[in-house]
Amino acid sequence: MKHITIIGGGLGGLTAGALLSKDGFSVTLLEQHNIIGGCATTFQRKGGFTCEVGLHEMDGVFTNPNIIKIFDKLDVYKNVEFKKPQEFFKVHTKYGEFVMPNGLENGKNVLKEKFVNERDAIDEYFRIVVSISNCFLRLSNLKWHQYLLFPFIFYPIIKYKNKTVSEVLNNLTQNEELKLILNANVQYYNDTSDTLSFLLHAVAQSSYYQGGGHFIKGGSYKLSEYLGSIIKNNGGEVITKAMVFEATKNSVTYTYKNEKITKSTDIIISNISPYDTYKLFDISYNEVKQIANSITTIYFGFNQNLKSIYGQNGYSNFIFTDEKPFVFVDYSQIDSGLTGSDKSFGSICFCDELSNWDKLDEAEYRQKKEQLLESYLCKLNSYYPNIKQYIEFSEVSTPKTIAHYIKTPNGTAYGYKPTQKQFFKIPKVKSHKIDNLYFVGQFVIAGGFSPSLMSGLICYENIVKEYK
C-alpha cells in the first residue's frame, strides 16, 4: 500500500486525505498548528462563544457536481449540518439598501423591478455569467477529444478570459448602483473590481445565485474535524503541532514536541504554497504570480441575540458607504450553533494587506488594532443603533494573525490574486519538478471553501489514476 504524507491540514489537505484513506492509501497528515482546518476552523471564548474564524457562506454545497461528489463519497451530508440564510446578501450603499434574494431567477427579477431601465443589461449579465459557469463545469469533466473543440465549446471562457469585472459591467450599464450590487459580495477576493477577473466573478456568482450560500452549523471546524476523523477511522494519522521544515522526494522531516522526526513516504501532498513547498525541498522556485490580498476581521460576542433586538435582518451585510467597504456577518440570523440562543456572534471583515501591519512594533500594533475596533464600532452603530452596549467581547485579527497561524505568504486566505491575467489556468495539482509531489488548497484553483475542497478531489483522482 502506498504511503502518502500531507503537509498542512487545511480543507484541501483534509479532503484529499479523507478520500485517499477511504480508498485504501495509508495517510499521514502533518499540521503545524494545534488544530486542523487552516482557515476553516473555530476558536472558543469565555461566555460560551464558539467563534467562526472565516466562513460566512460556502457556495455549491448542494449544487456543484464536484462538491456533491466529494460530500456523497465521504458521507458529509449525514454528518455535517448546513444552514442557508434567508437571502443571498444585503447591501448598504450611498443609494440606499438592497436585499438580493437567493435564486437566479429571483435575483434577476428583483433587480429588473428596481432598475427598470436596465432590464436588457440585467438579462445580458445573467446570460453571460451562467454561460461561463456552465463552461467551467464542463471543463472539469473534459474528455481528450473535446480539447480539439475547445474554441467552440468554451467560447465564453475565451471571450472573457482577459476581462476584468469593471470592464464587463461598464460595457453593460452606466448605472453605478447596479454595478456595485452585482459585485458586492465578491469583494473579499480582490480589493478592486478594476483588476478582478470576470471569469472568477462569474463562476462564484453563478454558484451562489443558483444554490445559495451555506454556513456550517456549529462552525466550519465541524467540517474539518469530520474530514480528519475519516483519515483516522481508516487507519491514517492526523498529527497536530507537527511543523514540516524539510522534505526530499521520499521523506518529510518535521518537529514534534521538540523532537525532529523524519518519515519516509511514497507520495507527498502539499497544502501550502508552491513557493513554501519548494523551499522545503531546497529547490529554487521563482514565484511569478502575485499573491492575493489578506483580510482583517473583527470578531464580536454579543450578550444578546441580535435578531431578538433588531429583528429579521440581513445575514451577510455589505456596507459600501465608506471609502473602504466591509461586510458585517450577523450569525444570529441563522441557527448557527455558535452560541446559546440568548447570545450571538458576529464579525466584520474587509480586504487588507500584511504590509499595513507587519512593520509595526508591539505597542503600535496594539494601538492600531484598538483604533480600528473603535472606528468600525462607530460605523456599525449607525446601522445597528446602540450595538456597542451588547458587546461581551471583541477581538481584532489582522493579516499578521493569519500569517502567524496559517503561515500563508502575505497572510492570504485566497491563494493567488484573481486578476484577469492570473485566474484561469488549468489547475496545477501535480508538480512539474518532483514526480510524486502534488498540490492542494487555495493556490490550485482559487481561494474559498469549494475551490479548496475541489482541489482535494482533483488531487485524489490524479493519484488514484497513477498509483492504483
Ligand SMILES: Cc1cc2nc3c(=O)[nH]c(=O)nc-3n(C[C@H](O)[C@H](O)[C@H](O)COP(=O)(O)OP(=O)(O)OC[C@H]3O[C@@H](n4cnc5c(N)ncnc54)[C@H](O)[C@@H]3O)c2cc1C
Ligand atoms: C476571515 C476569512 C473569511 C473567509 N470567508 C470565506 C467564505 O465566506 N467563504 C469561502 O468559501 N471561503 C472563505 N474564506 C477562505 C477559505 O477559508 C480558504 O480559502 C480555505 O479554507 C483555504 O483552504 P486551504 O486548503 O488552502 O488550507 P489553508 O486554510 O491555507 O490551510 C493550510 C494549512 O497548512 C498548515 N501549514 C502551513 N505550513 C505548514 C508546515 N510547514 N507544516 C505543517 N503544516 C503547515 C497551516 O497551519 C494550515 O492549517 C475565508 C477566509 C478567511 C481567513
